[in-house]
Amino acid sequence: MKRFIYSLLLLSGLTTGAMAQSAQYQDAMSKQTSDLDSGYVFTPDGLQQKANTFERIADAEKSQWLPYYYAAYCNIMHAFLLQDKSKIDPLADKAEASLDKAEALSPKNSEIACIRSLIASARLTVDPMTRGMKYGMEAGQQIQLAKTYNPENPRVYMLLGQSFLFTPEQFGGSKVKAKENLEVAVQKYAAFKAESPIVPHWGELYTKELLSKAQ
Template identity: 25%
Template sequence: MKKFRIILAVVLMIVINAQLSKAQKVDSLMYKAYLLSSQSLWESALDQNENDWSLEKAIAYYGILNNTMVSSNEEKFDEFVDPALEYLESLEEQGIHKAEAMALRSSIYGFIMAYSPWKGMYYGPKSSSAIESALEKNSDSPIVNMISGTSLFYTPETFGGDKEAAVEAFEKAIALYEKANYQGWLYINTLASLGQAYQSIGQKDKAIETFEKALTVEPNFKWVSSQLLPQAQASK
């Protein structure tokens, strides 16, 4: 019996290590896809998330759709938006990573409105409701706070947008990512967003400091080094 338990423990350790290794590989692939704005790498990251009900797969869908916003590739957006929403809704129904799934769904509704502003009357309330529910479910999730900040930053003030509140949400997301020792693509993306939010409320020194911090974490962050930081420095 003792020998069997030892063998079982070894097998479990091998399985767990293999799963962790695969998760790290996918996270690394998403990081590279983000830095290079590569649609093909994003799709490869999604393909490698074979397990259902994983947060990583939900994030890969979000990354793909976010990348289409950068490249203005509406055809690719249309290809992936419905499968992404269906997957997130399935996560919510299963009660797995529910807060994060609701937050990501809220963000995707925002993407839909960005491509088709005339859909705002329908998707605006749905997006607001989803992020509010996500915050109620787990206000200590970095992903939820990141997306809450994005929503507050880009939503017109007339409809509930608040750039100072966005700064607070981004700051909380950064603190939570750092507490978890996470420096993946969502972290550096949030640093870029926080810098933009600082700049929008006139805190130019903090904006520059945040952009410089992002480049300390990732020196090859071209969006920050070639665009955001120079713009912030020129505005002083």
Template identity: 30%
Template structure:
């Protein structure tokens, strides 16, 4: 009964918020819809800059900054040039740091920090692996401590465990059951509002496919 009441309360709060700030919700909804049309660095940069403009107007809302950083992190994974990768991550880092100040109790913020730190690691795994793998683990650990059910935090943990497995004398595929379980239960997790992050299912599906 308590869970039902809590769920109803969350829905009502979301509806009230949407009624109070209809332009913000409409603009954010339209911008989030543009993710599906992004095919390259330029597309994500344009979208990221749009989220930055929203953040400059809606200074008390953390989600525009979240998606601004998310776009630039994705750009770093698409880019081949190491210097450009880092330059995109420099932009993302500023928003991630602001997010931590604005929403220190949101698990999604620390998942994004872990994602950003993974981007830094990927630029130069040989030189950065030892330092950044630990930082990624710390950030994602904070996310799981806040919300152990967060699917993106679980996905990051599986990816880290699989990556570290060979160095621990383990078979990366020993984590495949966890990935399959996560994929099967992914849609059971309900974001706090329609604007909250819901990415990651495709990545988990990719892990599961590689396990076959």
């Protein structure tokens, strides 16, 4: 009987500890994701600080894919802001390493595939003439994978629309196709119901800006 009671107390203690850890994780992630789209965060320094913070959370919560995902997101967004092209590949490497860890925890994930597409696009910008074919193809393949994994993901259509909008027509760009995909993205954003405050939700305002350019 004593052993049974001890087992119950031990189980209760473990459950309470897990709940506290989960609440701490949720609080930390909510704090870091709540202002992720803010202008003051979207600077090289701001994004670097965010990436570092998400990496620390990931180190503490090794069973969670989202901190690795957000670390990758911040690093690759940072890369797109850089004028010094020599710094892009190292940031892309860091983002890729984080995504590998995220994907090990959450395979066939549409959000992860979207970031992989962005990583390929960032690498392409280092030298479009020599890297265009390789990384342009990779970026497109990752978007298609993201669409296959979750056709309701609005970021899939935002990235497709962005690609069509900024690609020259002689290489497959089209304002018409950009507009079509961006309109779908807006609809998907409107229909999106977040299962928690910390899941990916970025891109809606940017999609609307792109759509105005594609009109």
